[in-house]
Amino acid sequence: MNTTDFLLALDEMLELDPGTLTGGEALEDLENWDSLAVISFIALVDEKLGLVVEGEKLVKAKTVADLLSLAGVAVPA
Amino acid sequence: MVASVIDGVRVAGIVSCLPGRRETLDHLAARFGEETARRIGKATGITARHLAGPDECTSDLAEHAARHLLDRLGWAADTVDLLILVTQTPDHLLPASGLLLHRRLGLATSAAVFDMGLGCSGYVYGLWTAAALLKAAGGRRALLLAGDTTSRVLDPDDRAVAPLFGDAAAATALEADPDAPPMAFTLGSDGAGAPYLTVPGGGMRAPDDPKHLFMDGTQVFAFTLREVPGSLKSVLDLAGWSMADVGRVVLHQANAQMIRHLGQKIGASPDQTVVALDNHGNTSSASIPLAITDALAGPLTSGPLRLLLSGFGVGWSWGSAAVTVGPLAVCATMSLDSSTASAETAG
Numbered sequence: 169m170n171t172t173d174f175l176l177a178l179d180e181m182l183e184l185d186p187g188t189l190t191g192g193e194a195l196e197d198l199e200n201w202d203s204l205a206v207i208s209f210i211a212l213v214d215e216k217l218g219l220v221v222e223g224e225k226l227v228k229a230k231t232v233a234d235l236l237s238l239a240g241v242a243v244p245a
Numbered sequence: 246m247v248a249s250v251i252d253g254v255r256v257a258g259i260v261s262c263l264p265g266r267r268e269t270l271d272h273l274a275a276r277f278g279e280e281t282a283r284r285i286g287k288a289t290g291i292t293a294r295h296l297a298g299p300d301e302c303t304s305d306l307a308e309h310a311a312r313h314l315l316d317r318l319g320w321a322a323d324t325v326d327l328l329i330l331v332t333q334t335p336d337h338l339l340p341a342s343g344l345l346l347h348r349r350l351g352l353a354t355s356a357a358v359f360d361m362g363l364g365c366s367g368y369v370y371g372l373w374t375a376a377a378l379l380k381a382a383g384g385r386r387a388l389l390l391a392g393d394t395t396s397r398v399l400d401p402d403d404r405a406v407a408p409l410f411g412d413a414a415a416a417t418a419l420e421a422d423p424d425a426p427p428m429a430f431t432l433g434s435d436g437a438g439a440p441y442l443t444v445p446g447g448g449m450r451a452p453d454d455p456k457h458l459f460m461d462g463t464q465v466f467a468f469t470l471r472e473v474p475g476s477l478k479s480v481l482d483l484a485g486w487s488m489a490d491v492g493r494v495v496l497h498q499a500n501a502q503m504i505r506h507l508g509q510k511i512g513a514s515p516d517q518t519v520v521a522l523d524n525h526g527n528t529s530s531a532s533i534p535l536a537i538t539d540a541l542a543g544p545l546t547s548g549p550l551r552l553l554l555s556g557f558g559v560g561w562s563w564g565s566a567a568v569t570v571g572p573l574a575v576c577a578t579m580s581l582d583s584s585t586a587s588a589e590t591a592g
Contacts, residue, residue, distance in 0.1 A: 214470055220467060
């Protein structure tokens with residue numbers, strides 16, 4: 169799964185228009201990033217990449233780029 | 246990991262009981278706002294929950310379920326050799342609520358009775374314990390009662406937990422039967438999970454703190470993905486089943502998305518995977534039997550069905566079972582208010 173696909177999947181998960189997220193967004197500014205979204209994110213990464221994100225690392229993520237990095241997806245420059 | 250196969254014990258019937266009061270997404274919208282309520286419903290698959298009133302205890306729900314079960318099975322109360330109550334919301338600190346139920350149900354003084362303090366893993370642990378003890382002690386009949394009134398140990402204004410949990414209890418009858426197919430179990434524990442799903446107040450460590458449930462959903466889900474798929478695969482191997490042999494997969498019902506995800510991960514089809522929490526929420530140790538009586542009453546009263554079960558959560562604690570159940574004489578969901586059973590077929 170490439171960066172664009174992953175960002176589009178995050179857009180859909182957070183009920184944003186496709187193409188909204190680019191990587192630099194702060195998670196605390198995203199209205200729908202909450203405990204339920206966190207579960208959706210873990211499920212998304214596990215489903216698409218076969219990787220279980222560690223909870224301790226996820227709570228430290230500050231930006232969308234941090235999420236990409238946790239998922240092992242290339243972070244946009 | 247504990248792995249055990251127990252033969253010679255069969256499940257005879259299952260009855261679940263819900264409290265009468267019901268809270269819907271409309272109630273949540275009034276407290277948390279429309280948009281939040283809509284998102285909670287979408288993300289969890291939970292649109293309503295049954296909640297105990299201030300005078301209703303787990304033992305009341307369990308008593309109703311057990312009475313109906315004994316009645317429909319035609320079992321005299323004094324033929325029950327073992328009663329196990331799985332609950333984290335007892336009537337009192339002591340005595341164990343199972344003893345109150347011993348009295349209320351009219352069991353014989355020769356019966357063995359005790360409580361088990363487990364939550365979401367409790368039904369599988371209870372089945373394992375009841376089946377193993379029935380076998381080991383040479384008893385004939387056991388009642389496994391499992392449930393919680395979790396709504397009474399959470400803050401109704403806590404958005405992180407209040408919309409997720411409902412109340413229920415279920416009664417399962419087990420009987421010694423030399424022809425019963427073997428039951429396979431795998432069980433595990435990890436006390437490192439204790440801080441992430443807990444009611445720290447109200448016990449002896451912090452007796453004066455409020456009894457409010459705390460849950461770190463991220464940790465719970467990460468633990469679930471780490472342990473549960475392997476536990477399910479192990480129990481399938483132990484039973485000598487492949488996923489194609491399984492009639493239905495009934496996982497602890499905490500979150501619809503999580504159930505579908507786990508089902509997919511272990512290779513179960515959507516038709517095999519039971520999702521039955523929309524009207525109940527997470528009912529702790531009652532969630533597996535409640536999903537069974539709600540979704541599988543028809544197939545289980547008409548014939549045997551191979552069930553793959555898994556309960557997991559508070560502890561951390563988890564257990565999976567591969568069991569062949571049915572035909573059941575009774576498989577029903579009832580309400581504490583009306584005391585009427587629905588979706589029931591008497592055999």
